Amino acid sequence: MAKLTVEIVTPEKRILSVQADEAIVPGGRGLFGVRPGHTPFLSLMEPGALTLIESGRRESYFVAGGFVEVGNDKVLVLADAAEPVTGIDVEGARRRMAEAQERMKGMSSEDARFELEQATVRREAARIGAANTARA
Amino acid sequence: MASLRDIRKRIRSVKNTRQITKAMKMVSAAKLRKAQDGILAARPYATMLDQIIADLSARAGDESLSHPLLTARPVKRVELVLLTSDRGLAGGFNSNVIRRANRFLYENTNLESIRLSTVGRKGNDFFRNRGQNIRKDFGGLYQRLNYRAAADVAEELVASYLNGEVDAVHIVYNEFVTAISQTVKVAQLLPLQTLGTPDQASTAGSTSLVDFKYEPDRQSVLDRLVPQAVNIKLYRALLESVASEHGARMSAMENATSNATDMIGNLTLTYNRTRQAVITKELMEIVSGAEALK
Numbered sequence: 075m076a077k078l079t080v081e082i083v084t085p086e087k088r089i090l091s092v093q094a095d096e097a098i099v100p101g102g103r104g105l106f107g108v109r110p111g112h113t114p115f116l117s118l119m120e121p122g123a124l125t126l127i128e129s130g131r132r133e134s135y136f137v138a139g140g141f142v143e144v145g146n147d148k149v150l151v152l153a154d155a156a157e158p159v160t161g162i163d164v165e166g167a168r169r170r171m172a173e174a175q176e177r178m179k180g181m182s183s184e185d186a187r188f189e190l191e192q193a194t195v196r197r198e199a200a201r202i203g204a205a206n207t208a209r210a
Numbered sequence: 211m212a213s214l215r216d217i218r219k220r221i222r223s224v225k226n227t228r229q230i231t232k233a234m235k236m237v238s239a240a241k242l243r244k245a246q247d248g249i250l251a252a253r254p255y256a257t258m259l260d261q262i263i264a265d266l267s268a269r270a271g272d273e274s275l276s277h278p279l280l281t282a283r284p285v286k287r288v289e290l291v292l293l294t295s296d297r298g299l300a301g302g303f304n305s306n307v308i309r310r311a312n313r314f315l316y317e318n319t320n321l322e323s324i325r326l327s328t329v330g331r332k333g334n335d336f337f338r339n340r341g342q343n344i345r346k347d348f349g350g351l352y353q354r355l356n357y358r359a360a361a362d363v364a365e366e367l368v369a370s371y372l373n374g375e376v377d378a379v380h381i382v383y384n385e386f387v388t389a390i391s392q393t394v395k396v397a398q399l400l401p402l403q404t405l406g407t408p409d410q411a412s413t414a415g416s417t418s419l420v421d422f423k424y425e426p427d428r429q430s431v432l433d434r435l436v437p438q439a440v441n442i443k444l445y446r447a448l449l450e451s452v453a454s455e456h457g458a459r460m461s462a463m464e465n466a467t468s469n470a471t472d473m474i475g476n477l478t479l480t481y482n483r484t485r486q487a488v489i490t491k492e493l494m495e496i497v498s499g500a501e502a503l504k
Contacts, residue, residue, distance in 0.1 A: 083258060085357035085445055087251035102426050116262065117425035118434055141435065143262055150258055154357070190365070 076110035080126055082135060082151040089135070089156045096127040097149050099142050100200075114145035121200035123159060123207050124151065134159040136204035138197050162205040171198035214488070217481045221474060228470035234299070235463035238456045242389060245453035249386065252449055256442050263435055269422055277436045278372060282401045286322040289345070289367065289376040290314055291399070293383035293451040294333035296352055301462035303384060303392065303455055304332040310394045311382050325376065329363070329448070355452060360445035364399075367444075368437060371400045383447045384454035390461045392454040397447065402440055 080097050082089040097108045100122030119142050125134045138155040174194040181188045212220075267275055292311050294304045311333070315324060327346040328334040334347045348363050367379050379400040384392040424431050 081254075083255040085252055085255045085442060086248075088254045102430070106425075113423060115423035115425060116266070116431055118431055140438075141262065141431070143258075150262075152255060152258055152262070154361075190362075 076147055078108065078110055078147050078149055080149045080151070082124070082137070082153060082156050084153050084156050086155075089153075092126065092128070094126040094128045098125040098127070099149075099151070100124060100137065101142070108144050108149055110147045112144050112147075115143075117142045117144075119151070119153065121197045123200075123204035124156075134204065134207060136162055136201050138201070139193075159204045159207065162201055164202055164205050167198045167201045167205070171195055171202070174198070212480075212484070214481065214484055217477060217484060221477045221481065224470050224473050224477065228467055228474070231463045231466040231470060235460055235467060238460040238463060242453060242456035242460055245449065245456055246386075246389075249446075249449050249453055252442075252446060256446060259435070259439060259442060263439060266428070266432065266435070270428070275428075275432060277432055279368065279400060279402050279436045279440060283377055285377045287325070287376045288318065288321055288323070289325045289327060289370070289379045291367070291379065291381045292326065292328045292330070292333035292337075293381060293447060294328065294330035295451075295455040296331040297459075298332060299462065300455055300459035301465075303458035303462075304330075304336075306392075306394045307382050307384060308333060308336050310396060314380070314382065314396060330451075351448070352452065355448060357441075357445055360448050361441040364441040364444040365437070367400060368440060376400075381444070381447055383451045384458070386450040386453040386457065389457045392458055397443075399440060399443060402436060402443075 077093040077095060078097055079091070080094050081091045095109070098105055099108065099117070100120050102118035102120060105122075106117070119137060119140045121139045122137065123134045124137045125132055127133075135156050136159055137151065137153040140151065140153040142152070143150040171194070174191045178188065178191045178195070181191070290311060292307055294307050298304065311326075318324060325345045326337055326342060327348065328337070328344055329348045329351050331349070334344060334349070337344055346366075351359055351363065370376055371379060378398060380396055381399050382394065382396050385395040387393055
């Protein structure tokens with residue numbers, strides 16, 4: 075059976091390039107699965123857990139938003155940041171989330187930084203969520 | 211003529227200096243390697259992003275793609291961002307950027323205003339000492355140079371472009387050519403100039419021209435792609451600048467080390483000559499003293 079080639083890259087480095095049977099991606103409108111032969115498309119990606127299934131084994135990565143391009147049995151994941159869920163520093167994520175929430179307290183929703191802080195909160199919450207799926 | 215003791219002291223001091231420049235050269239060589247790895251590691255993402263954007267504009271065909279960051283407007287107010295280093299002793303690295311920035315200021319006096327902002331202490335010090343107004347110093351970026359930090363700077367610049375404070379943003383930086391050569395470059399960061407030319411489009415993109423789907427829709431994807439491309443452009447310029455800095459410092463220190471070696475050679479020669487002269491003089495004194503006793 076045909077396999078997918080999955081590549082995850084971040085601005086800082088190439089995280090991985092592997093073969094897989096299926097990829098489950100946190101898209102802009104919820105999770106979507108990609109199998110070989112999928113129609114080509116380009117989607118936004120939200121922070122969350124990206125799961126690869128290879129010979130029945132599941133492997134998950136946390137991705138911090140970005141883009142996914144699917145075409146010719148290739149899945150290109152351009153993430154702002156990515157890491158294996160097993161390596162997530164949950165304490166650090168909690169701390170960053172709390173700090174961002176703290177900074178947001180004094181801001182009005184029109185503040186230029188407001189959206190950025192909000193994005194941080196969402197990202198870190200997704201990171202913690204991804205870490206929890208690893209344990210479950 | 212300098213006394214033997216003076217020359218000895220001089221030689222010792224030059225040797226110490228050479229020790230330091232040699233050490234700095236080796237440190238820079240190590241840092242340069244790391245910085246070069248950083249440039250290489252950033253390449254796949256940048257290439258793929260360019261590819262996606264090129265494919266997207268190729269597929270769009272005649273339909274116009276519009277995005278505020280792509281739309282040029284009459285340029286009246288410009289922001290110039292200088293990428294210099296925090297430390298000196300890197301040959302012409304910082305002064306080249308500063309000279310280029312000054313030229314930019316001269317050449318564009320017809321503009322309503324040019325704002326300066328700096329990354330790196332050296333550029334900031336130079337213009338502050340000359341009483342130039344610096345809008346913002348993005349300090350401390352080099353201590354934690356990662357994509358996020360670069361994106362924060364880029365987002366700030368994008369915000370001032372979007373709210374009309376400036377009509378264009380340029381960056382001056384050292385482009386990394388090889389370990390021993392850098393060229394100063396002025397690049398336009400905003401508005402973003404090219405969206406990737408159609409001939410760059412991959413075959414994967416063109417074969418599926420017809421029913422390519424966008425999730426949620428093409429405009430939303432574009433709205434996220436364009437700022438991302440700006441961030442990446444700045445991030446790469448920063449990486450290049452850092453690699454150039456270490457390359458420039460490495461060759462500057464290499465030169466300093468070999469100059470010190472030459473100097474030690476010359477001083478040693480002078481030292482030996484002086485020593486000889488002193489011995490000869492003493493001998494002559496003894497001989498003539500003995501001659502007088504006869």
